[in-house]
Every structure is written in C-alpha cells, then in structure tokens.
Amino acid sequence: MLKGKSPIDPALIRELAQVLTDTDLTEIEIAHDNLKIRVARQVTVQAVVQAPAAAPAPVAAAAAPVAAAVPAAAVDDPRKHPGVVTSPMVGTAYRRPSPDARPLIELxxxxxEGDRLCLIEAMKTFNDIVAPRAGTITRILFEDGRPVEYGEPLLIIE
Known part of the structure; x- marks a missing residue:
C-alpha cells in the first residue's frame, strides 16, 4: 500500500484489534471527519441446555398457557414478540445506574409506561431506556455491562 494514497492507517487498525482482544469486546467503531473505521470479530456462542432434574410434567403444564397466549414465532425469536423492547442505539447496556445501586428491573x-428500564452508554453518555407500555417484565435478554446493537432485543414486557 502506498503511503499518502489511503487515509487508513494500518497501525490504527492493529491497535483497535488489540483493544478488542484486551477488553473482550466484539466490535469497535471510530469516526473522524469523513473517515469511519469499524473493526469486528466473529464470536461463536455455544448454547448448552441442561435437562431439568424434576419430572417434566409440571414444567409442560406451566408452559402451556404461555404457548397459547404468545405466537410460537415470538417464543423462538424475541424480536417477533409483541412486547419486545429493543435497543435504540449501539452501546453498553446496564441494569444499574451505578455499580453499588440495585438493578432498575428484575424478572x-x-x-x-415511562419507567426507566435500563441505561445504554454510548460515546460516554448514559441514555435512559424507558418502558413503552405498562406490564410485567417476563424476560431480560441482555447481560449487564455488555455491548448491545441497534435493534437488539433487550427485554420483554407482557
């Protein structure tokens, strides 16, 4: 690559990649003037489902009303659930306003409507995510202190 021909600095890319490794982030993006650089790594997540120790009959009976009330697609994909609350931005999601405070939400x-559900830190600014409707929190889909993407399901209010 010829110097002066490209505004992209390979050393900067390597440095950003090292930040991903050091911080356990999956992606990082910076923008300056008309230049925007995004470095991401693919992370493979393996789900492990453990069989319940108790008899399965009571579990099936408890799950039946939920399946009848919510379409099957919504159970499989939280983005299709009618009560999903999604992230309006890319950032880091927090359930607590400070490390020593109690969580804003619990299952x-x-x-x-309008209650504060969580915070998303973006560009060193904390943004309140508020309830779009009244209801009960039935699922929390994000991990405290972890990055979230735009449109990523955060929780479900039924």
Missing part, C-alpha cells in the same frame, strides 16, 4: 417486576 416479574411490574412497570408503568
């Missing part, structure tokens, strides 16, 4: 918690 089974009742929320009202």
């Amino acid at each position: 089974g918690m009742q929320v009202k």
Whole structure:
C-alpha cells in the first residue's frame, strides 16, 4: 500500500484489534471527519441446555398457557414478540445506574409506561431506556455491562 494514497492507517487498525482482544469486546467503531473505521470479530456462542432434574410434567403444564397466549414465532425469536423492547442505539447496556445501586428491573417486576428500564452508554453518555407500555417484565435478554446493537432485543414486557 502506498503511503499518502489511503487515509487508513494500518497501525490504527492493529491497535483497535488489540483493544478488542484486551477488553473482550466484539466490535469497535471510530469516526473522524469523513473517515469511519469499524473493526469486528466473529464470536461463536455455544448454547448448552441442561435437562431439568424434576419430572417434566409440571414444567409442560406451566408452559402451556404461555404457548397459547404468545405466537410460537415470538417464543423462538424475541424480536417477533409483541412486547419486545429493543435497543435504540449501539452501546453498553446496564441494569444499574451505578455499580453499588440495585438493578432498575428484575424478572416479574411490574412497570408503568415511562419507567426507566435500563441505561445504554454510548460515546460516554448514559441514555435512559424507558418502558413503552405498562406490564410485567417476563424476560431480560441482555447481560449487564455488555455491548448491545441497534435493534437488539433487550427485554420483554407482557
């Protein structure tokens, strides 16, 4: 690559890749003037499902009303659930306003429209994510302190 022909600095790319490795992030993006650089790595996640120790009959009976009330596609894909709350931005999601505070939300918690659900830090700014509707938090789909993408399902309110 000829010097002066490309505004992209290979050393910067290597440095950003090292930041990904050091911080356990999956992607990082920087923008300056008309130049935008995004470095991402592919992460393979392996799900392990453990069989319940108790008899399966009570579990099946408890799951039946949920399956009847929510379309099967919504159970498989939270993005299709009618009560999904998605991330409006790329950033780091937090359930607590500070490390020593109690979580803003818990499973089974009742929320009202406009209640603060979580925070997303983007560009060193904390953004409140509020409840778009009243209901009960039935699923929390993000891990505290981990990056989230635009449109990523955060939680489900039923």
